[in-house]
Amino acid sequence: MGNPVQRPLPDVNDPLYQMHFQGLKDNQLRVQQCDACGQRQWPPRDLCKQCHGDRFHWPVMPDQAVVYTYSVVYRAPHPWFKDHLPYAIVVAELENGLRLLGNAFGEDVEKIQCGQLVQAHFQHDEDSGVCLLRWVPTC
Amino acid sequence: MSGYQPDTAAIAGIGETEYTRGTDKSGLQLLMEASLKACADAGIESGAVDGLVMTSRVGTNEDFVASLGITDLKFHAHIKIGGASPVAGLHLACHAVASGIAERVLVSAGRNAYSSMRLGATDSGPRVVWPGDDIRRNLEYPYGMIAPMQWYSLHANRWFHETNASREGMATVALNTRHHAHLNPRAWFRDRPMSREDYDASPMLVTPFKLLDVCLETDGAAAILVTRADAARHAGGKPPVYVAATAEGHPDSPDDLSNRPDILGMGIGKAAPRALDIAGIHLDELDFAEIYDCFTFIVLRQLEEIGFCQRGEAPDFVANGRIALGGELPLNTHGGLLSQAHISGMNHVVEAVRQLRGDAGQAQVAGAHLGLVTGYGDFGDGAIAILHN
Numbered sequence: 211m212g213n214p215v216q217r218p219l220p221d222v223n224d225p226l227y228q229m230h231f232q233g234l235k236d237n238q239l240r241v242q243q244c245d246a247c248g249q250r251q252w253p254p255r256d257l258c259k260q261c262h263g264d265r266f267h268w269p270v271m272p273d274q275a276v277v278y279t280y281s282v283v284y285r286a287p288h289p290w291f292k293d294h295l296p297y298a299i300v301v302a303e304l305e306n307g308l309r310l311l312g313n314a315f316g317e318d319v320e321k322i323q324c325g326q327l328v329q330a331h332f333q334h335d336e337d338s339g340v341c342l343l344r345w346v347p348t349c
Numbered sequence: 350m351s352g353y354q355p356d357t358a359a360i361a362g363i364g365e366t367e368y369t370r371g372t373d374k375s376g377l378q379l380l381m382e383a384s385l386k387a388c389a390d391a392g393i394e395s396g397a398v399d400g401l402v403m404t405s406r407v408g409t410n411e412d413f414v415a416s417l418g419i420t421d422l423k424f425h426a427h428i429k430i431g432g433a434s435p436v437a438g439l440h441l442a443c444h445a446v447a448s449g450i451a452e453r454v455l456v457s458a459g460r461n462a463y464s465s466m467r468l469g470a471t472d473s474g475p476r477v478v479w480p481g482d483d484i485r486r487n488l489e490y491p492y493g494m495i496a497p498m499q500w501y502s503l504h505a506n507r508w509f510h511e512t513n514a515s516r517e518g519m520a521t522v523a524l525n526t527r528h529h530a531h532l533n534p535r536a537w538f539r540d541r542p543m544s545r546e547d548y549d550a551s552p553m554l555v556t557p558f559k560l561l562d563v564c565l566e567t568d569g570a571a572a573i574l575v576t577r578a579d580a581a582r583h584a585g586g587k588p589p590v591y592v593a594a595t596a597e598g599h600p601d602s603p604d605d606l607s608n609r610p611d612i613l614g615m616g617i618g619k620a621a622p623r624a625l626d627i628a629g630i631h632l633d634e635l636d637f638a639e640i641y642d643c644f645t646f647i648v649l650r651q652l653e654e655i656g657f658c659q660r661g662e663a664p665d666f667v668a669n670g671r672i673a674l675g676g677e678l679p680l681n682t683h684g685g686l687l688s689q690a691h692i693s694g695m696n697h698v699v700e701a702v703r704q705l706r707g708d709a710g711q712a713q714v715a716g717a718h719l720g721l722v723t724g725y726g727d728f729g730d731g732a733i734a735i736l737h738n
Contacts (some may be wrong), residue, residue: 217610218493218495219491220487220490221483222485224487227487233485249540253607253608278612279510279554279612280506281499281503282556283493283554284554284556285552285555286493287493291493294493299503309608310607311494313493314553321553324507324510325510344643
């Protein structure tokens with residue numbers, strides 16, 4: 211029957227993203243923080259948007275957040291997602307205002323609302339060794 | 350100060366190919382066909398074009414020089430802000446002729462978007478590269494956020510949450526636009542009726558977008574020829590359509606919707622006040638508007654950010670026939686991207702010119718004198734033009 215379709219995967223060796231994806235593998239949410247001024251930013255950028263510094267570290271963020279916005283997908287834009295319909299894309303806001311995008315799967319996805327509390331889950335894929343972010347409603 | 354005096358530039362010529370789904374022509378051939386028609390419409394030899402603004406993913410300045418027989422190209426530029434590019438291209442062309450770096454600037458758009466490169470394609474064939482490609486590949490594609498309808502749904506769902514906007518507005522735009530397409534022999538859906546029942550029954554693709562909230566993908570091209578207004582009056586073509594003002598605007602974090610501080614903020618919200626100020630007009634003076642409509646909801650949001658109404662009020666603004674032909678502000682009189690064709694919005698510019706020439710046939714707005722055209726592209730870039738006869 212041919213090879214199963216693989217999920218689109220990030221480039222975990224991309225220097226700008228490497229620490230984030232290593233964090234997910236360690237069950238941690240890591241975001242980019244400027245060494246010079248302490249500004250945290252997401253998505254990661256080559257320069258700090260506040261002071262234009264170009265040296266960063268990657269602190270661990272709390273793993274609870276609030277749904278800022280979301281999308282529930284009924285027609286898969288890629289074959290891998292066909293088996294997971296409907297699925298949700300969740301943009302969840304951390305207490306410091308940064309928003310991280312992840313998925314929600316399962317029968318509750320149509321109940322997702324802005325303002326809902328969610329908890330980070332870490333979805334490890336053994337074949338690729340890549341870990342991706344899931345947001346799971348806490349109530 | 351913009352440095353642009355109202356009515357310095359004019360649109361002297363327009364050209365369109367047939368709009369189809371399926372073609373044996375290359376994207377470049379379609380672009381050249383539309384370009385040659387725009388030159389002929391303006392009453393100039395194509396070889397005399399001396400400026401090029403390209404907004405399509407196909408075609409280089411060398412291609413245009415070779416195909417059109419251009420003998421002395423003085424200026425060229427590529428604009429890459431998706432569906433805002435044609436109107437931003439008009440913006441640049443107007444300033445180019447106003448400054449004198451070129452006299453006859455061709456702005457073109459289009460490709461075989463149905464037969465070749467589909468915007469939603471991800472797993473095979475040529476892939477459209479979006480701005481912020483590393484963000485897309487690393488933080489969005491793995492989570493199944495891959496096509497424009499998914500990105501824009503993030504904006505739409507937050508809009509509903511913040512404003513409690515009526516869900517009726519998107520249906521109003523879909524039905525109004527299809528009705529106008531029935532008046533246009535050049536519209537792909539000219540013979541395809543859409544009832545409210547059809548709209549309600551169309552499948553949900555991504556909340557809140559049903560299939561009938563989403564634009565067409567078509568093959569085709571369109572082009573305009575921009576000159577100084579005084580030159581256009583003497584060229585022997587159709588009466589010129591004057592460009593009162595143009596402007597371009599970009600949202601905060603233009604390559605990333607998720608972390609835009611105000612996800613409802615759009616480039617058009619920055620561009621519109623600039624254009625209105627240059628033109629010296631108020632919105633209530635407009636006779637019609639051609640608003641970029643890749644999705645029904647993006648029409649509503651642009652109306653709000655331009656300032657026709659407050660956030661959340663556009664569904665009420667478009668109700669009760671206001672945006673229909675014969676209403677206060679006829680909108681997308683050609684059928685738009687939703688029901689005419691997806692020529693990245695250059696078809697909106699062409700339609701505005703037809704309206705102001707009195708050439709819009711059954712869709713003609715009576716006494717059309719002043720019109721608005723917008724473009725919307727990528728993750729919220731905007732462009733706007735105010736035209737009159």
